Amino acid sequence: MLKLSRYVLYDILRNKIVIAYTLFLFIVSFSMFRMEENSSKAILSLLNIVLIVLPLISLIFTTIHYYNSYEFIELMLSQPLSRTRILLSEFGGVCISLLSAFWIGVGVPVLLFSADDTGFALLFTGTALTIVFTSIAFLASVRSKDKARGIGFALLLWFYFALIYDGLVLLILFAFSDYPMEKFTLLLSALNPIDLGRIFIMLKMDISALMGYTGALYKDFFGSGKGVLFTTVIMLLWAAIPLWLAVKSFRKKDM
Amino acid sequence: MIRIEHINKKFRRLQALDDISANFDKGQVISLIGPNGSGKTTLIKSILGMVKPDGGKIFVKDQPVNGDPAYRKDIGYMPQIGRYPDNMKVGQLFEMMKKIRNVTEKEIDNNLVLQFNIPAIYEKPMRTLSGGTRQKVSAALAFLFNPAILILDEPTAGLDPLSSEILKDKIISEKKKNKLILITSHVLSDLEELTTHIMYLQEGKMQFLKDLGTLQEETGEIKLSKAIAKVMRGYETDNKWIDQIFLAEKKDERIY
Numbered sequence: 001m002l003k004l005s006r007y008v009l010y011d012i013l014r015n016k017i018v019i020a021y022t023l024f025l026f027i028v029s030f031s032m033f034r035m036e037e038n039s040s041k042a043i044l045s046l047l048n049i050v051l052i053v054l055p056l057i058s059l060i061f062t063t064i065h066y067y068n069s070y071e072f073i074e075l076m077l078s079q080p081l082s083r084t085r086i087l088l089s090e091f092g093g094v095c096i097s098l099l100s101a102f103w104i105g106v107g108v109p110v111l112l113f114s115a116d117d118t119g120f121a122l123l124f125t126g127t128a129l130t131i132v133f134t135s136i137a138f139l140a141s142v143r144s145k146d147k148a149r150g151i152g153f154a155l156l157l158w159f160y161f162a163l164i165y166d167g168l169v170l171l172i173l174f175a176f177s178d179y180p181m182e183k184f185t186l187l188l189s190a191l192n193p194i195d196l197g198r199i200f201i202m203l204k205m206d207i208s209a210l211m212g213y214t215g216a217l218y219k220d221f222f223g224s225g226k227g228v229l230f231t232t233v234i235m236l237l238w239a240a241i242p243l244w245l246a247v248k249s250f251r252k253k254d255m
Numbered sequence: 256m257i258r259i260e261h262i263n264k265k266f267r268r269l270q271a272l273d274d275i276s277a278n279f280d281k282g283q284v285i286s287l288i289g290p291n292g293s294g295k296t297t298l299i300k301s302i303l304g305m306v307k308p309d310g311g312k313i314f315v316k317d318q319p320v321n322g323d324p325a326y327r328k329d330i331g332y333m334p335q336i337g338r339y340p341d342n343m344k345v346g347q348l349f350e351m352m353k354k355i356r357n358v359t360e361k362e363i364d365n366n367l368v369l370q371f372n373i374p375a376i377y378e379k380p381m382r383t384l385s386g387g388t389r390q391k392v393s394a395a396l397a398f399l400f401n402p403a404i405l406i407l408d409e410p411t412a413g414l415d416p417l418s419s420e421i422l423k424d425k426i427i428s429e430k431k432k433n434k435l436i437l438i439t440s441h442v443l444s445d446l447e448e449l450t451t452h453i454m455y456l457q458e459g460k461m462q463f464l465k466d467l468g469t470l471q472e473e474t475g476e477i478k479l480s481k482a483i484a485k486v487m488r489g490y491e492t493d494n495k496w497i498d499q500i501f502l503a504e505k506k507d508e509r510i511y
Contacts, residue, residue: 003351003354003355004351004355007340007343007347007351010342010343010347011340011341011342011343014342015342068341069340071338071339071340072339072340072343074305074334074338075334075338075339076355077303077304077305078303078305078327078330078332078334079327079328079352079355079356080324080325080326080327080328080355080356081324081327081355082324083324252307253307254266254300254305254306254307255300255305255306
């Protein structure tokens with residue numbers, strides 16, 4: 001499998017977008033740490049970038065890459081290789097390149113300026129979100145034959161996870177504010193990887209004290225080993241299920 | 256070597272393949288001919304497992320096509336339009352293919368690579384190549400692993416006359432090695448020197464699969480294009496296509 005991923009990587013690493021993405025992340029993180037006196041404030045600003053930009057870039061880059069390597073996939077299909085292996089190699093190649101961009105761009109500054117619990121939580125969330133949204137993007141692009149539709153669908157998913165979902169949650173919380181909703185909101189957070197990542201990092205910071213009773217309940221849950229395990233498992237599911245569905249429909253697809 | 260049993264394929268409303276059965280053996284050169292959109296490429300892609308038929312079975316060397324992909328190591332495929340990753344260099348492409356197949360240098364057939372002088376462009380990225388050069392790369396890749404079955408989709412389209420001759424000579428020499436070769440082409444004069452059997456497709460249906468001798472005998476024509484034209488008039492189907500072929504051939508004569 002790695003044999004193929006290596007050539008996918010060769011192709012991507014010569015791509016200027018990935019280099020620009022790495023530089024962008026690096027400059028932003030570096031200047032955040034330089035400007036803010038308090039490194040946890042810098043982490044908070046970085047958090048917003050990680051939660052908004054990372055999923056967006058992962059989705060768009062993966063979708064475009066998939067359609068651009070359609071020919072390559074066709075070529076591989078005429079070789080003695082199974083379809084599962086071809087798609088997983090593509091996934092591996094894209095994931096590794098996006099992850100290295102993140103680790104160089106955000107990982108290095110974080111390790112330099114704020115190598116503590118919060119810093120590692122940020123790196124963990126960023127890594128998980130990159131893998132999750134690459135996997136979702138593969139599902140979106142395998143399912144739609146048309147490039148414009150695939151990219152549009154990926155954008156729509158980003159809007160949903162990054163913006164619309166929060167609005168929906170707020171709506172539900174307002175509508176049922178008379179009932180005890182703490183456990184329920186915990187469940188809701190698991191249904192959106194971006195929210196899950198946000199809560200996971202926020203609770204490692206001091207500001208979680210400002211979040212009242214729900215915050216206390218969250219802190220109790222996410223602060224424990226159980227919470228870390230919960231986050232990891234949910235993130236894994238978010239990465240594995242779309243990828244599995246993508247492989248399943250790729251195996252039946254006509255090229 | 257290739258056995259096709261009652262395969263069907265529908266793309267939305269279009270019946271691309273309609274109950275096709277055939278048997279291809281080694282030593283044969285099968286010409287797949289038919290108008291555009293008659294299902295030739297779909298048939299080839301079904302054999303390669305790129306298109307999944309709705310019904311029916313295909314066996315390559317008695318192995319079913321939809322199972323283990325290992326059967327494809329016996330097939331060399333040259334696509335109609337060879338498209339490759341933009342940033343990959345030609346040398347890398349060849350290196351990658353060799354790694355995928357896991358073969359030793361001895362088993363590799365470098366003949367076409369050398370004749371087309373491909374090592375000279377090893378350092379060029381694929382996106383900078385012209386259409387004809389890409390065709391040469393595709394052809395060299397199809398023959399590279401000395402496969403028992405060769406599937407060539409419009410092999411001479413886009414090649415200059417010299418390269419086209421080189422490729423034809425290569426096909427003839429492979430035919431002598433008792434391989435099975437499947438060719439689609441619209442240039443019947445190109446097929447004339449190569450083919451042993453003709454398979455005619457139209458609107459997804461197989462009109463006939465005959466060997467060249469029978470076809471010539473039945474029609475009383477030696478020239479392939481005329482023989483096919485005569486048969487097709489008998490079938491009273493799309494005669495226009497045949498007329499276009501004649502026109503095209505006359506144009507060819509004018510050019511050379």
